[in-house]
Amino acid sequence: MSAEVTESKNYHHGELKAALLEAAWEVIDAGGLDKLTMRELSRRVGVSHAAPYHHFKNRDALLDALRQEAFAGFTEALADSGKRARSPDKRLFEMGRAYIDFARRYPARMGLMFTLRPCEAEVSETERRSFEVLVDAIVALQKAGMAPKGDPSRLALLAFSAVHGFAKLWAEGPISAMPPYEATYEKSRDQMLRTLIRGFMSERVLADRERSETRTRAGKPSATKPRGSGRKR
Amino acid sequence: MSAEVTESKNYHHGELKAALLEAAWEVIDAGGLDKLTMRELSRRVGVSHAAPYHHFKNRDALLDALRQEAFAGFTEALADSGKRARSPDKRLFEMGRAYIDFARRYPARMGLMFTLRPCEAEVSETERRSFEVLVDAIVALQKAGMAPKGDPSRLALLAFSAVHGFAKLWAEGPISAMPPYEATYEKSRDQMLRTLIRGFMSERVLADRERSETRTRAGKPSATKPRGSGRKR
DNA sequence: TTCTAATCTTTACATTAGAAAGATGACGAC
DNA sequence: GTCGTCATCTTTCTAATGTAAAGATTAGAA
Numbered sequence: 001m002s003a004e005v006t007e008s009k010n011y012h013h014g015e016l017k018a019a020l021l022e023a024a025w026e027v028i029d030a031g032g033l034d035k036l037t038m039r040e041l042s043r044r045v046g047v048s049h050a051a052p053y054h055h056f057k058n059r060d061a062l063l064d065a066l067r068q069e070a071f072a073g074f075t076e077a078l079a080d081s082g083k084r085a086r087s088p089d090k091r092l093f094e095m096g097r098a099y100i101d102f103a104r105r106y107p108a109r110m111g112l113m114f115t116l117r118p119c120e121a122e123v124s125e126t127e128r129r130s131f132e133v134l135v136d137a138i139v140a141l142q143k144a145g146m147a148p149k150g151d152p153s154r155l156a157l158l159a160f161s162a163v164h165g166f167a168k169l170w171a172e173g174p175i176s177a178m179p180p181y182e183a184t185y186e187k188s189r190d191q192m193l194r195t196l197i198r199g200f201m202s203e204r205v206l207a208d209r210e211r212s213e214t215r216t217r218a219g220k221p222s223a224t225k226p227r228g229s230g231r232k233r
Numbered sequence: 234m235s236a237e238v239t240e241s242k243n244y245h246h247g248e249l250k251a252a253l254l255e256a257a258w259e260v261i262d263a264g265g266l267d268k269l270t271m272r273e274l275s276r277r278v279g280v281s282h283a284a285p286y287h288h289f290k291n292r293d294a295l296l297d298a299l300r301q302e303a304f305a306g307f308t309e310a311l312a313d314s315g316k317r318a319r320s321p322d323k324r325l326f327e328m329g330r331a332y333i334d335f336a337r338r339y340p341a342r343m344g345l346m347f348t349l350r351p352c353e354a355e356v357s358e359t360e361r362r363s364f365e366v367l368v369d370a371i372v373a374l375q376k377a378g379m380a381p382k383g384d385p386s387r388l389a390l391l392a393f394s395a396v397h398g399f400a401k402l403w404a405e406g407p408i409s410a411m412p413p414y415e416a417t418y419e420k421s422r423d424q425m426l427r428t429l430i431r432g433f434m435s436e437r438v439l440a441d442r443e444r445s446e447t448r449t450r451a452g453k454p455s456a457t458k459p460r461g462s463g464r465k466r
Numbered sequence: 467t468t469c470t471a472a473t474c475t476t477t478a479c480a481t482t483a484g485a486a487a488g489a490t491g492a493c494g495a496c
Numbered sequence: 497g498t499c500g501t502c503a504t505c506t507t508t509c510t511a512a513t514g515t516a517a518a519g520a521t522t523a524g525a526a
Contacts, residue, residue: 012504037482044490048506050484055504059483072307112349116407127407144246157421158428160393165398166390166408173347173397174360195391198439199432205442245473247524270513281475283515288473292514 004147017055017200017226019045032108036060065148073124077102077164078133088140089197096163096193101166104185110171114164134160138200147200148207157176250288252278253462257299296345303342304359310335311366321373322430328370329426330394337418338401343404347397352463367393370431380433381440388433395429 013019023044027036038059043051056062081098085091103110113127135156141147147155169175170185246252256277260269271292275282289295314331318324336343346360368389374380380388402408403418 010491038484039482049482050504050507052483061326079511114401115344131408153422154428157399157425158432161392161394161398161402161425165394165396165400167403168347168399169394169397175364191387192390192394195387195436196432199391199429199436202439203428203432203435206431206438209438228291240473243522247473271515272513282513286476286515388496 006103013045013047013051016045016047016051020055021065021069024062028066028108028112029106029193033063034112036063045123067112068126071130072104074109074113075126075130075133076103082133082137088144089135089146089201092137092141092159092197093190093193095134096159096196097189099163100167100170100189103171107171110167114168131156131160141197141200146204148204157199159196159200162192164194196210234363246278246280246284249284250279253285253288253295254298254302257295258302261299261341261461262339262343264294266344269296279327297416300345301359303339303346306448307342307346308359308363311363315366315370321370321377322379322434323369325374325430326423326426328367329392329429330422331423332396333400333403336404340404343400347401361409364389364393374430374433379437381437392429392433397427 020041022118023041024036027040027044031150038052039049045051052062056065073174077098080097081094082091135152138147138152138156138159141155142152157223170189238319253274256274257269259277260273262425271285273281273286278284285295287299311328314327315324318327368385370391371380371389374388375382399422418420425460
């Protein structure tokens, strides 16, 4: 399908590595990781079944490369979505949407990204970034007075878990197969994100109230003071 | 390892199906789903490599059976954990812990349970139950006045997502490989669950406040004055 | 006891990952 | 130019897997 008719007779393909990666995405997004075999790729690209091994040591090495690409596109989608929002809460909302929609559109990529193979003990910087982007959004929410103060990673861990869990459940899990739920994907997604963010906002209110209750004698019910949470990071 | 020396010469194994399932769990829990092959099981049980096909139509059928067993044990663990708590919030907390710990102890089983194979379009009643148990816990929280009223599935969806996401991220995801996080598993787990439940409880407070604000326009001298949820500053 | 059907084995085939060694040709040194 | 050199690609081969087909064995019904 690649329309490489012109140079299909060349002994040297020239751009085999890129062609293999491209074909790999087609196979993965269509049929999942199980359908991804070295020989199938070789067939698609029109090359002998051993040729890929000159560009990837083995199948796991190919998966590693694909994982890097997937994470790059994923974090880019997250960052882009964050720019389309003006308020911190909207930004968090949009990022959550992007995360979940990405998982739904590319379920196999999610499995690739978030399932560590035995060989790859390392976690790349790109992967760390996708968590830090979320922490940044939480910090912005805190600065705007829409989330309780304190270590932002506490809130980020919940947000990350919730978004990731929803994404996984709907992308590959049984929920997507439960008829009553499948039809309400977008609604459920937005509702879940709203509940999450609303929880942050209301938790701040609760924290305020508790603080004012304990200190009410001091007679300073003014806006939230920085308190001792000055040292972050 | 099964110590079936006594009847190892028997042409008919007698309990091959059960033995296969038992061996399958050993393989899965030790090396993951990839290591689970029909022939490996046959070897372990001491039977020809085609024997399993008289009890399971193919590998997917075996995986289906294993998935049923896994879900049974999973929901049982969830239900048991809920009984060890007296207050509704503690109960939710304990259930979350059980969910996450199960995923950490048996990561491969989680993948088996929550990743639909193409063949299995159906969702068993057992799987539905594991979600309903959570909804029940949320309803109890509402009845105790510790969560906002309304459709419990709204809160349950967030709770389910958060717990599932955390479980997945730490069981098989990259987070478990990030050194700073790996060491703080239990702390992070409990913190996340507390943040989640605390969010429900404080959201109820916020709902109360909003209700009283809209009904009594006269102004309530409540302690919290800074309604900073508008534009920043 | 004999028959039948379930269970297990043997044999066979297609597909996969990967190793090993040979073929090809692009490109720089002469 | 021609002549190596070396990365790239092909051929060939081995071992493992899933699974189909047909034969062997035996438990239990008739």
